[in-house]
Amino acid sequence: MSVLAPSDHDEIQAAVAGALADGIPTEVRGHATRRGWGRPVQAEQELDLSRISGIHLYEPKELVLSAAAGTPIREINEALAAENQHLAFEPPDWAPLYGGAAGEGTFGGVIACNLAGPRRIQAGAARDHLLGFTAVSGRGETFKSGGRVVKNVTGFDLSKLIAGSFGTLAVMSDITVKVLPAPEKVRTVLVFGLSSEDARKAMSAALNSPSDVGGAAHLPAGAAARSAVDYVNGAGTAATALRVEGPEPSVAARTEALKRLLGEYGGIEELHTSRSRTLWAEVRDVHPLLPQGENLIWRVSVPPAGGYAPPPDAEYYTDWGGGLIWISVPASDDGAPPPPRVDGGHATLMRAPASVRGVVAVFEELPAGVAALSARIKESFDPERVLNPGRMYPGI
Amino acid sequence: MKMPAPDQATLARRQEIVAKLREIVPPGPLGDGVIDDANTLSAYECDGLSAYRQLPMVVVLPETVRQVSDILKYCHETGTKVVARGSGTSLSGGALPLADAVMLGLGKFNRILDIDYANRCVVTQPGVTNLAISDAVAADGFYYAPDPSSQIVCSIGGNVAENSGGVHCLKYGLTTNNVMGVEMVTMDGEIMRLGGKHLDSGGYDILGLINGSEGLLGVITEVTVRILRKPETARAALIGFDSAAAAGDCVGAVIGAGIIPGGMEMMDRPAIAATEEFVHAGYPLDVEALLIVELDGPAAEVDYLIGRVREIAEGLGAGYFRISENDEERENFWAGRKAAFPAVGRITPDYYCMDGTIPRARLPEVLTRISELSEKHGLGVANVFHAGDGNLHPLIMYDANEPGELAAAEEFGAEILRLCVEVGGVLTGEHGVGVEKRDLMGAMFTEEDLKQQQRVKCAFDPDSLLNPGKVFPTLHRCAELGRVHVHRGETRFPDIPRF
Numbered sequence: 001m002s003v004l005a006p007s008d009h010d011e012i013q014a015a016v017a018g019a020l021a022d023g024i025p026t027e028v029r030g031h032a033t034r035r036g037w038g039r040p041v042q043a044e045q046e047l048d049l050s051r052i053s054g055i056h057l058y059e060p061k062e063l064v065l066s067a068a069a070g071t072p073i074r075e076i077n078e079a080l081a082a083e084n085q086h087l088a089f090e091p092p093d094w095a096p097l098y099g100g101a102a103g104e105g106t107f108g109g110v111i112a113c114n115l116a117g118p119r120r121i122q123a124g125a126a127r128d129h130l131l132g133f134t135a136v137s138g139r140g141e142t143f144k145s146g147g148r149v150v151k152n153v154t155g156f157d158l159s160k161l162i163a164g165s166f167g168t169l170a171v172m173s174d175i176t177v178k179v180l181p182a183p184e185k186v187r188t189v190l191v192f193g194l195s196s197e198d199a200r201k202a203m204s205a206a207l208n209s210p211s212d213v214g215g216a217a218h219l220p221a222g223a224a225a226r227s228a229v230d231y232v233n234g235a236g237t238a239a240t241a242l243r244v245e246g247p248e249p250s251v252a253a254r255t256e257a258l259k260r261l262l263g264e265y266g267g268i269e270e271l272h273t274s275r276s277r278t279l280w281a282e283v284r285d286v287h288p289l290l291p292q293g294e295n296l297i298w299r300v301s302v303p304p305a306g307g308y309a310p311p312p313d314a315e316y317y318t319d320w321g322g323g324l325i326w327i328s329v330p331a332s333d334d335g336a337p338p339p340p341r342v343d344g345g346h347a348t349l350m351r352a353p354a355s356v357r358g359v360v361a362v363f364e365e366l367p368a369g370v371a372a373l374s375a376r377i378k379e380s381f382d383p384e385r386v387l388n389p390g391r392m393y394p395g396i
Numbered sequence: 397m398k399m400p401a402p403d404q405a406t407l408a409r410r411q412e413i414v415a416k417l418r419e420i421v422p423p424g425p426l427g428d429g430v431i432d433d434a435n436t437l438s439a440y441e442c443d444g445l446s447a448y449r450q451l452p453m454v455v456v457l458p459e460t461v462r463q464v465s466d467i468l469k470y471c472h473e474t475g476t477k478v479v480a481r482g483s484g485t486s487l488s489g490g491a492l493p494l495a496d497a498v499m500l501g502l503g504k505f506n507r508i509l510d511i512d513y514a515n516r517c518v519v520t521q522p523g524v525t526n527l528a529i530s531d532a533v534a535a536d537g538f539y540y541a542p543d544p545s546s547q548i549v550c551s552i553g554g555n556v557a558e559n560s561g562g563v564h565c566l567k568y569g570l571t572t573n574n575v576m577g578v579e580m581v582t583m584d585g586e587i588m589r590l591g592g593k594h595l596d597s598g599g600y601d602i603l604g605l606i607n608g609s610e611g612l613l614g615v616i617t618e619v620t621v622r623i624l625r626k627p628e629t630a631r632a633a634l635i636g637f638d639s640a641a642a643a644g645d646c647v648g649a650v651i652g653a654g655i656i657p658g659g660m661e662m663m664d665r666p667a668i669a670a671t672e673e674f675v676h677a678g679y680p681l682d683v684e685a686l687l688i689v690e691l692d693g694p695a696a697e698v699d700y701l702i703g704r705v706r707e708i709a710e711g712l713g714a715g716y717f718r719i720s721e722n723d724e725e726r727e728n729f730w731a732g733r734k735a736a737f738p739a740v741g742r743i744t745p746d747y748y749c750m751d752g753t754i755p756r757a758r759l760p761e762v763l764t765r766i767s768e769l770s771e772k773h774g775l776g777v778a779n780v781f782h783a784g785d786g787n788l789h790p791l792i793m794y795d796a797n798e799p800g801e802l803a804a805a806e807e808f809g810a811e812i813l814r815l816c817v818e819v820g821g822v823l824t825g826e827h828g829v830g831v832e833k834r835d836l837m838g839a840m841f842t843e844e845d846l847k848q849q850q851r852v853k854c855a856f857d858p859d860s861l862l863n864p865g866k867v868f869p870t871l872h873r874c875a876e877l878g879r880v881h882v883h884r885g886e887t888r889f890p891d892i893p894r895f
Contacts, residue, residue, distance in 0.1 A: 005893045015892055021882045051893075061648035062755055062786075084654055120595060127604055128573045139880055143848040144841075149753040150566070151787040151825035153559045153608045154833075154840055155867065156849045157572065160604025169600075181654030204514055210537070210628040212693060250697030257694075303593035305514030323595055345594045363598040369588040374600050376855035381848070383880055392599065 005048040009134065009142070009173040015047055016171060017140035019386045026386050028167035030070055030106030033095040034113055038166055038391045039362050040354045049108055052173060055079055057148070064131065064148050066176040069108030076107055086182040089125050090117025092284040097297065097351055102285075108172050114164030117284040118215040118243070121207065121320050127163035129178045135162065135170035138382020148176050161377065167388040168396055169381035183245030188215075188271040188279060189258045193237040196220065196309075200322040202265045204305060206242045207321045209261055211254040215243030215280055216321035223288035223317040229279045231269050240265075243280060286350075288317045289328040296352045298327040302345035311340060331356070363392055397448060397489075397831050399865045402496035406476055410453055413476060413498065417456045420466045424459055426504050431455040440499055443484040443491040444546070445832055447748075447802065452479070452493035459504045461579065461587055461617045468615065469585030471498055477861050478583070480611045482523060482551030487749060488830030490558060490610045490866060497864075500615060502553050508532050509618070515593045517576055518623055522553025522616045526560075529621060538623045541568035544826070545734060553616040559608030561826030563659040563733075566784035567692075568624070570826070572607035579618035580606060583857040592620060605852070610828050611863040613856040627692035630658060631702050632726045635709045636683030636716030640664060641760035643685035647783045648756060649708045650689065655701055658692035660784035661733050664763065667740065667778040667791070668732075674739035677732030680716045687783065688729055736780045737791065744776065744793035748805045752816030753825035756786045765815055766790055773808040775801070787825035788816070814839050829867045837869050846870070851877050 004026075006012045019026045027043035029035065030050055049070040057066040060083040067076060073091060080086050091110045096102050111133075116125035123129075132146025145158035162169060191202055199218035206213045217240070224232050224239040232239045242262070244254040259268050271279060282288060289297060292315065302308040304322035315328040327340060331352070340347050342364065349362045366374060371393070378385070378396045390396070406413075414432045421429030431437055432454045442449045458464045471478050477497035484491050493499050505521035511533060512518070518529055518540070526547040530539040543562035544550055550560065555571045556578060568574070577591030590603040597603070606613055637643040643662055650657065663671065663679075663686050672679045679686055689705055691698045702719055709717055720726035732739070740747050754762050763779060770777045776793040790812055794805040813823050813833065817840045823833045837846060846868060853860070854874035864871065 007893070011892045017882075020880070059755075059757070061652040062757060063651060064755070114601070116595075124569065124573055125595075127601055128569065137848060140882075141844050141848070143845045145845065145849075147753075147820075147822045147840075149755060149786050149821055149825070151561055151570070151753045151782065151785045152822045153561075153570075153826055153828055154822045154824050155829065155837065155846075156852055157559070157605060157608050158849065158852070160572070160601040160607070161852070163604075164601050181651070181656065184654065207516065208513060208625055210625050210694065212625075212627075246693075246697055247700055249700045250694055253694050253696035301594045301596035303515045305512075306593070320595060344592055346596055346598045348596075348598060366599050367588065369582075369586045370590065370599065370602065373582070373586075373588070373602065373855065377600055377602070377852065379878075380851035380855045383878065 001044065001046060003046040003048050005051050007051045012052070012171050012173050013136045013140060013142055016136045016138065016386070019045065020138070020140045020384055023384065024386065025389045028171050028388050030109040031104045033100045033105040034098060034109060036098040036351060037113070038357070040358050041388050041391050043389070047171065049171070050106060060085055063179050064176060065179050066148065066174060067107050069106065069172040069175055071107045073105045073107055073110050074103050080179055081182070084182050085179045087129065087177065088119060088123040088180040089115070089129050090119045090284060091115040091126065092117050094285060096290060097286050107175055111163055111172065111175055112165060112167050118217060118280055118319050121216065121323070122214040127160055130159040130163050130175065131178055132159060132176045133162060133172050134174040135172045137170045138384065138387045146176070150178055166391045168378060168391055169387065171387065184247050185251045186243060186245050186273045186276040187251045187255045188276040189242045189255055189262060190231060190269040190271065191240040191262050191265050192235050192267040192269070194218070194240050194266055196318070198265060199238065199240040200305065202240055202262055203242065203321040205261055206258055209257065211244060211257050213242050214245050215241065217241045217283045217317065217319045218322070219288055219317045222315055226288050226291065227279060227282055229271065229275050231271060231275065232279060241279060243276060283319055286326055289315060289326055292328045294331060295328040296331050296356070297350045298329070298340055298347055299350045300325045300327060300340055300342055300345060300347045302342060306344055308342065308345065366393070399494065399831070400871070402494070406496040407453070414454050416470055417454060417467065417498065420470065421456055421458050421463050426459060429457055431457070440481070440484070440493055443486040443489060445487055445489040445492070445830065448489050448492050448831060450493045450495055452499035453496055455499045455501055457501045457504050461581065464500070464581050464615055464617055465585040465587050467498070467500060468581055468583055471861060472584045475859060475861065477864055479863050480615045482554030482557070483525065483549050485546040485550040485554065486558060486828060486830060487751070488824065488828040488832040490828050490830040492831055494865060502551065505553070505617065512593065513538070516623055517593055517620050519618065519620045520552055522619055523551050526550050526552055526555055533623050537626050539626050540574065540621055540623055542571050542574055552619050552621065556607055556616050556619055557609065557611045558828045561787065563661060563782060565782070566660060567656050567658050572604060574622050575603065575607060575619060576622050577620035578603060578606060578616050580614040580616055582614045583862050610830060610867050612853055612867060613862065627658070629695045629698050630690055630692035630726060631698050632688055632690040632720045632729045633702060633705055634679065634716065634718045634729055635687040635689060635714045636680045637685045637714055638683060640685045640763045642712055643687050644756065644759040646687060646709050646712045646714065649712060650705055651784070653704060653708060655704060657689050657784060659688065659690040661688045662686065662781040662783040663733065663736065664779040666776065667736055667780050670743050670778055671732040671736050671739040674742055675732045675735045677728050679732055683716055688733055690726070733780065740778050740791045740793065745795040745797065748792040748794065748809055750790045750792065750809050750812050751787070751824050751827040752813050752821055753785070753787045754816050754819050754821035756783065758819040762788065762815060762819060766812055769808055769811050773804045775805055775808055786821065810836060831866055834867060835869050847872065847877055854878065
């Protein structure tokens, strides 16, 4: 398959115009680290954005950063860390989930997939931090939306549509995001030995307290055993983790408050900054389910107190206070298992062989009215379906 | 401001439309469902932007989602325009009626449906006020974070339509960051649910697009918002500087030190003087710029951070620094800022409130140029500023009874907004485009930018029946917008590397 690698915005526009003129379905990608996520794209050429790279505006006091879509996310994280700032939505590194090397991936990919880590419950997802972008639509036309300021209601918020569109609407060239101060200190309160139901209650109590919890996860015994953090892997039982972040006096006071609140649920331990960072990176990056060979991995978003139970034979852990469940199940004989049943939520098949992803609804099917509207939105940006055709849904 | 000419054929069908609407929404326990007499209609002739007035053709006040759907289906089939309205507090004319449109009022959708602490959310009908949501959960220690200054009256449905802000946006986000789900009816009568009590829904983020779409894409009939536990404590500091530049430096330095206050507001000397005279909040009168910086969170954090803010402010030459010692004093600090608009209203017959956002570092230069424009137009101006996020509210003082002053105020305002765009900012931070800034959209967007937005509008409402004449300066037909322009050959760059 031929690979087009434009080096600036005009070349992106020319590439898309060419694909449009010749009717060539085109796979849009950065480092292709998340290529295994979504339906297989039936493309005849690739549009590789990794040469369009570089941070061209970073003003820490204005809390704003703009960079080319193909900029390595690692480069952005490093630039922010040098100023004690970060992307508060905590973009996960799922490259290893798809067999890639950790640390790869582009800025554009993070935004296009609307990534979010454990801090989603407090700080939102990529969508909540995208301030504006410039792109080429599937019509081969350049357009921009948003700006470089947080307070902006000028025109439709196309940033929301682009975040999470998996490259099916337009090819971003430049992206502007809100950045935030990184917390000085991190502490984690661990509660040991809870059942998933008790864990949900404990996480709910913590999240409903004034302790401003910015991470609430539950690792059943199997998942806890795979952690690299000694207090977690050595417990021999389930570990429920609550994270607080901020200046030293604040995290100390909130940790004490959480320990008082959660003491009745089970044995308590406390992690300081370094171990906390390790544990939450594991939770963020699906580390507890990774060494599971060829298992299928599902990601299920539900109301945290909705009582969703994973399939009985599944390995799993939960994040977002019980609102996100990562599930690992063995591939069945026919290779196409039914998705976990979800009422009032959404299931995504995160990892499976392409043959399975071609026939299973990778993203749970949308209600008919929403599906029809989504198809019309696709049409408004990319009527000839040249960009990542079929990546999300058939026809989209 | 020129609105599209009313469609005579629609006006000729008025009696038929009224009769059909009465059939869909008969009189009920909450009163009449349809209003068509001129006297009662006059209550709906404007929203918060009262300079523009227009009697609606008819007002319909449905009570159920089914009725909303039937109204829209009927209007869709008959090519009748519809303008949705919540509490009518838009400051940009988002709910300005059209002479040939049905005004669809959501005021009877006034119930909170579900308070769900376990999932930390509230499900509510769209006509419920912003403040009523916080009030409903206050006794249990929760609140809804976005707090536009009209929160006593503005509806949550209107907040979604306008993506409303408030003084706490910097730390807690705008409406769009706090809405988890909606039920919406599109122009063809289709009822759909977007999002819910869970965070990820898959597919395009239509929910995010709806926030701030100014009533052009659908009618909101239910909203699920996230609620937050009230911070354990909050303390505010009043900080005075002898120049706006120094105050601006202080804002940047606080954020640069990694501190995100719950609220960070600035007022200039005219705004301080007007509010102090009105509210007696105890503001210093001998400073050029006053900051209100509020820290909220656990007591240990607030006490620690307010000390750091003090060090930063004094290091930058703050001549005045006072910390609230209790909640009463803190609320008093805010009372002046929150009354800034009416306070300015006391010292001038009329005022015109602008709403641009700028990159914060450009503040001193923007204030200087606003003061030059003030001299040029011969109109006074007071500035209040959501300093943390760069959202500027210049209040232009004028007298509508003086010939030419309204026009001068509008021109002054337009020049301020163009200035905001010129320095890298935007036309509107939280009040919306509506009719007010519609014709300025070209200052910020290219024709292609606007066409792509309008194509999205076409995906929802191909006949442009929902709130037409708002947001977009030029109306294009969807068929024309939909055409694909293929540039075969001429735009090929043979030198793009291929592998």
